[in-house]
Amino acid sequence: MAESTAWLFLMIFVVFTFTAVSSIDDKCAACNAVAEEIENGLSNEKPRNHLDMRHRLDSKGQRKGKVIDYRVSELRVVELLDGLCDKMQDYTLQKVDSKKYEWVRVDSWDNLTINKQEAKAYSKDISSYCGRLLEETEDELAERIKKGSVKVGGVSKILCQDLSKHCTMSSDSHQADADDDEPDEEL
Template sequence: MAVAMVRIAMIFAIFSVAFCIDDKCAACNAVAEELEFGLSNEKPRNHLDMRHRLDSKGQRKGKRCEEEREVPGGARGLVVRVSELRVVELLDGLCEKMQDYTLEKIDSTRREWVKVDDWDNITTNKQEARAYSKDISSYCGRLLEETEDELADLIKKGSVKTGEVSKVLCQDLSKHCSVTSSPPIRWLIMKMMMMHLKNS
């Protein structure tokens, strides 16, 4: 009886690890979607002119605050200028915005991260939905802790194009999503269970 309980516990452990891996990829894609939305809505801003002195020819001397670089993004492929300060603001506010997301059941086997427009009109268990929103917000913090420096550099250089945020963040930087599609996790788990039952 004890051996059977250990086997069942191992199967549940396998399931929980598999679902955790699926959730990381799905959660990363939700974070990437929110970041892409922020980047696409980025408007050009004027930088602060801190050049207070004039040279002998009457030209201003000094530096400008916020050196800006062109970043592909925005509607219809327009080039948007994103400064270092704006990249910091985009990434700093990102995880707070993820608190508007929750995990929603799509069908009997799938769940998906969705943005909640009105928490009062949510049809599922509100307490559970809020717990999921805290989970993805915490996940976002860990994700940015791992990738923030590289991601910020890529955005400032213009290497992150519209439609590619998910690939850059979830595949290239964090590796939370695989590049190639693999067999469904449930299929692999069922195969492992069948092999285990045959051997016992």
């Protein structure tokens, strides 16, 4: 009896996991939510001084090394992207109208009017999606951040159109495409 119950729970877990993994139908909307969180990080950046890497002394007692502009440093990239997917757990999928859903930031999980368990499952879905998205695009995104081409207002285009190709059309034509019954490929 206990063994059959364990198998039942295992099967439910497998079905739930498979459903959760495949639940991100609109990759463009999910990518835009991740881009929005990166833009929040960019807009909340405080001005920083250059990074002084002159820690060695030469034979004359002069400091040797480089002074690196913070805006093009690896430290800036790490600070922008580190913990990004954990922050995505504050998002869930909300129904806008009969056919359209969008990813929204949840201010308080206690005040949700929708099923909290389902909302938490969606938050884990987008967090997992974020991890896969960054795994695929992180090197190129980091290079673009260091070059200064990633700016507030342009993250979505760079991340979702140029790098991941999840939003390849204009937003109006993408919505019409999202209504098709063709399944999207998983990232």
